[in-house]
Structure formats: structure tokens, C-alpha cells
Amino acid sequence: MEKRVLILAFLFIIISCSSSSNSDDDNTIDDxxxxxxxxxxxxxVISNPERGFMHSWSVNSEGTPLNLVTLNSLKNENVTIILRLYYLEAFKDSDLSTAQLDLIKTDFERLREAGIKCILRFAYNDDQSETDAPLNIIQTHLDQLKPIFQDNADVIAFVQAGFIGSWGEWHTTTNNLTTTENKKAVVNKLLEVLPEEIKIQLRTPLYKQEVFDYTTAIDASVGYGSSDIARVGFHNDCFLASPDDYGTYQNVTIEKSFISNEALFVPTGGETCPPSGIPTASCATADTEMALLKWTYLNLDWYGPVLNVWRDNSCFDDFQRELGYRxxxxxxxxxxxxxxxxxxxxxxxxxxxxxxxxxxxxxxxxxxxxxxxxxxxxxxxxxxxxxxxxxxxxxxxxxxxxxxxxxxxxxxxxxxxxxxxxxxxxxxxxxxxxxxxxxxxxxxxxxxxxxxxxx
Structure with a gap:
């Protein structure tokens, strides 16, 4: 009897050891x-928000608001973003009128209803022979616009700095606004009145360097924050148009590298121009430049012949896919x-x-x-x-x-x-x-x- 008990105990030990040795097999089962x-x-081609080809629509003082039917039709073009440019030519020496403010509010309501966002710009003229407004008027107008910005931040993708000079492109000012001091004053006022989450865009990289007095591109430790310098990107309104993009760059190689590094955190976009001194950009050239400078949006309405070259050479759809994030x-x-x-x-x-x-x-x-x-x-x-x-x-x-x-x-x-x-x-x-x-x-x-x- 004792011998049988010992044999059974021995067998139990063997079986237990055998079970323990299968732990690797259990891991396989777990896998x-x-x-x-x-x-x-x-x-x-995906219609994602805040990116892609966009339309540009301007309106004069107290003009006609955006057309809701037209906005609703943009989905057929895979367009989710527009540039809305408000000319304030009637208010160069006065407050904005109630009618002007109501126009802007109506536009935002229709953008939201249509599922669209906008890039904003304000200017006082669309002709280099005309005048812009003095700094104190710009600051007063921005104070008037502040509540509208706050109430409609949800449908504002970005804001181009605007206000200074013809087309709001920061040249041909008649009020001495292109001094560093005055440029800085406009930027600071914009950053003050816009909600913190909204980024603005300056016309050249040099303007940002002058305003913030620096030359080394921001990195992730700054770029994902909410400081003023992390809220300012770039727009180029003569992209691929000349060796220096009509004066966008002073030192082309260095400044493109600067934008390339900063555009990991702040947006770049704009439009093309009639080429001057260089051939119309090929698909390969455009692809290389947009990848380098991290382009997030591009105007469908200007400049048509450049866009048609891309359509004719079968890369337009590629750019529809690749502009911005994917x-x-x-x-x-x-x-x-x-x-x-x-x-x-x-x-x-x-x-x-x-x-x-x-x-x-x-x-x-x-x-x-x-x-x-x-x-x-x-x-x-x-x-x-x-x-x-x-x-x-x-x-x-x-x-x-x-x-x-x-x-x-x-x-x-x-x-x-x-x-x-x-x-x-x-x-x-x-x-x-x-x-x-x-x-x-x-x-x-x-x-x-x-x-x-x-x-």
C-alpha cells in the first residue's frame, strides 16, 4: 500500500513539472x-477640414455676403476652406459700421451652416495707387472685430495679417506702416484680439524674424505651445513665380529652410503668380517645393495658367490629396x-x-x-x-x-x-x-x- 502511494506521489510530481514546463506554450496562446x-x-481625394485647394472671394465695404448655395456646392470640388478678403475702403478714417459688422457675422453663420472654414484677411485697397489706413484706425477696427472673432473662432482656420498696404500684402503703404515698429504693433494687436488657438500668417519669413527679433526656427518645445511666436506662420502670394517669389525671399535657400523647419508647427499657404524669369513650375518642381515648405492650402482662383499645367500633366489630383495633412x-x-x-x-x-x-x-x-x-x-x-x-x-x-x-x-x-x-x-x-x-x-x-x- 505504501509503495503504491509513493508511486502515485511520484507521478503527480512528474505531471506537475510537465505542466510547468509548458508556460512558453501559454504565451503562444496569449499571442x-x-x-x-x-x-x-x-x-x-478626401475633403478634410482646414486644408487643400481653396477659393478666394473678396467683398467691398458693406457688400454682399457669401452665398449659401455656392458654399454648399464646394463639397463637389472637395473644397473645405476659402479665403475671405474684406476690403474696408469706406472706413479708412472712421469706425466700422453696423452694416459692415453684420456682413461679417452673416458670412460666419453661412460658413458654419455649409460645413466650411475660412482664412481671413482685411485690407483697405486693391490698387497700389490708393491709400491704406493709419495705425490707430487699424487698432480701433480690430477692437470692433474682437467679439466677432471670439464668437466665430470655430470656423476660422487662420488669419492672414493683412491691413497694411495694397491688398493687405504689407507693401505700398501710405501711412508708414512697414516700419518694424508698426508691423510689430499690427501683429501684437492681432494676437491680442484673436482667440489664442488661432494662428496668423505673415507675408514673408523676414517679417516674422523682424517682429520677433530672431533668426533660428522654433522647435517642438516652443512650436506646440501658445506663445505669440508659436502662433505666427506664413503666406506666399507669388508661390513658384520667380527665383525669389516676387520678393518673398531675400536669401532664398536660408529662408526656405527656415520656413521648412517652422512649418512643422505653423501654417504655410497662399497662391501662385504669373511666372517671371522662370518657366511655369512643373509637377515635379511644385511637388518638391510644397513638400519642403509644407503647404497646407493653395488658391484655385489664381494663377489659372499654372494650375492648368498641373491639370494637363495629371498631378492636380495628387496635389488635392497631398496639400495639408493626409x-x-x-x-x-x-x-x-x-x-x-x-x-x-x-x-x-x-x-x-x-x-x-x-x-x-x-x-x-x-x-x-x-x-x-x-x-x-x-x-x-x-x-x-x-x-x-x-x-x-x-x-x-x-x-x-x-x-x-x-x-x-x-x-x-x-x-x-x-x-x-x-x-x-x-x-x-x-x-x-x-x-x-x-x-x-x-x-x-x-x-x-x-x-x-x-x-
Missing amino acids: VTVNEITYTASLE LLLKSASLQYEANSNENFELNLVVDNAGFAPVYNKKNAFLIFKSTTGETTYKKALDFDVRKVIPAVNYELNESVSLSGIPAGEYNLFLKIEDSHETLANRPEYSIQLANSNVWDSIEGYNKLSHTLTIN
Whole structure:
């Protein structure tokens, strides 16, 4: 009897040791619980906010507001942004009228209704033989505009500095406004009256260097902040038009490098001009320059012959895709199961195939949508979409709390929505990722092609 007991005990020890030696096999089983996903990039032209080809529409003092039907039709051109240029020629020595302020308010209401954003500029003339306004009038007008800016920040993408000289392009002033002191006064006033999240754009890199008295481009430690210098970018209204883009650059190589570095954080955009002294820019030249300078928007209305060269040579659609940001999922590693009240590990690789990053802050969420109904749960992410820069893989790794989400099966989505509460639930203001079969246009969600079981 004792001998049999000893044999059984010995066998139990062997079996226990054998079970312990299979721990590596358990890890293999665990690996199966992770879904390794490779996403397919799309060639679709995507109408994402605050980027792309835009239309430019100017209006004289107390003129006609934007046409809502025309704004609604822009989606057929994949246009989500316009330049709105207000000429204040009737107010060079007086306050803005109620009719003028109402015109601007009406425009913002119609932009919001149509799902469009605008780039703003103000000027006092459209002819080099005419006068602009003195500094004190500009400052008074900006004080009048401040409440409108505050109320409509949600549909303002960027603001071009304007106000000084013909077309607001900071030349041909009749009021001595192109001194460093006066340029600085206009910039400081703009930064004061505009909401902190809105970036402005100056006509040349040298203007910014003069205003802020520096020459070394800002880096990430400054660029993602809210200081004045981090709120100022560039617009070039004679892009690809001459060796120095009609005086945009003084030292072309150095200043282009300066913009290239700063444009990781502040926007660049504008329009072309009739070429002078150089051939019309080829597709290859335009692509190289827009990638270097991180162009985020370009005027469809000027200069037509340059744009037609790109249309005729089959690169116009490429530029429609690449202007600004073009975010896409590359891969994911997502667990199939998780326990309630614990964390879900979100592991995504995101790329940016566009010329530029996102410049305005967005709110990102992981969406859990029940497979048995329409119930959804929304978990905020720390993901700062502005940091997905062109041609560099971004690893989005976050632990997401499942607290408050009942047990069940959920399809997962990524939502990147506008930071303004007024637009957060508007899908046309959310970012669509450039992947095949991921976009939910009703909700503004991007499908992660993964189902999670919460136990």
C-alpha cells in the first residue's frame, strides 16, 4: 500500500513539472489573443477640414455676403476652406459700421451652416495707387472685430495679417506702416484680439524674424505651445513665380529652410503668380517645393495658367490629396478580449502622406460601439494629432480605461473631431483617415476593423 502511494506521489510530481514546463506554450496562446492588422491606404481625394485647394472671394465695404448655395456646392470640388478678403475702403478714417459688422457675422453663420472654414484677411485697397489706413484706425477696427472673432473662432482656420498696404500684402503703404515698429504693433494687436488657438500668417519669413527679433526656427518645445511666436506662420502670394517669389525671399535657400523647419508647427499657404524669369513650375518642381515648405492650402482662383499645367500633366489630383495633412492608419496590434474596469491597450501606427501636419488642436477619442445595437461609449485620448508629421510613422500607444463600459462585444473606431463644442458632432469637421473602407460619414468615425470582447 505504501509503495503504491509513493508511486502515485511520484507521478503527480512528474505531471506537475510537465505542466510547468509548458508556460512558453501559454504565451503562444496569449499571442493569438492579439489582432495584428495591416490597413490599406486609399487614393481617394478626401475633403478634410482646414486644408487643400481653396477659393478666394473678396467683398467691398458693406457688400454682399457669401452665398449659401455656392458654399454648399464646394463639397463637389472637395473644397473645405476659402479665403475671405474684406476690403474696408469706406472706413479708412472712421469706425466700422453696423452694416459692415453684420456682413461679417452673416458670412460666419453661412460658413458654419455649409460645413466650411475660412482664412481671413482685411485690407483697405486693391490698387497700389490708393491709400491704406493709419495705425490707430487699424487698432480701433480690430477692437470692433474682437467679439466677432471670439464668437466665430470655430470656423476660422487662420488669419492672414493683412491691413497694411495694397491688398493687405504689407507693401505700398501710405501711412508708414512697414516700419518694424508698426508691423510689430499690427501683429501684437492681432494676437491680442484673436482667440489664442488661432494662428496668423505673415507675408514673408523676414517679417516674422523682424517682429520677433530672431533668426533660428522654433522647435517642438516652443512650436506646440501658445506663445505669440508659436502662433505666427506664413503666406506666399507669388508661390513658384520667380527665383525669389516676387520678393518673398531675400536669401532664398536660408529662408526656405527656415520656413521648412517652422512649418512643422505653423501654417504655410497662399497662391501662385504669373511666372517671371522662370518657366511655369512643373509637377515635379511644385511637388518638391510644397513638400519642403509644407503647404497646407493653395488658391484655385489664381494663377489659372499654372494650375492648368498641373491639370494637363495629371498631378492636380495628387496635389488635392497631398496639400495639408493626409493621415492614415498603417497597422494595429489590438487585444481581442479585456476585463471590465481594467485598461485596453491601444497600439496603432499612424502615418501622414500629406505635405504638412495638422496645425489646429483636435480632440481624439476611442469609440466603443456595441455589435448588438447602437449604444456607444467614448473615451478621450491624449493623442495630439498635430504631432503626426509628414513621412514619419507615429506610434499611438495608450492605455484606455474601460470603466463604465458594460461587458459585451464592441466594434472600435477612432474619432478625431474639432476642438470646438459647436462643431464636435459635425462629421464634416472631423478628420477622415486615408484608408479604404474605414470612414463612417454619418458619425465621423474611422473604423479600426476590430471587435473587442469585454468580459
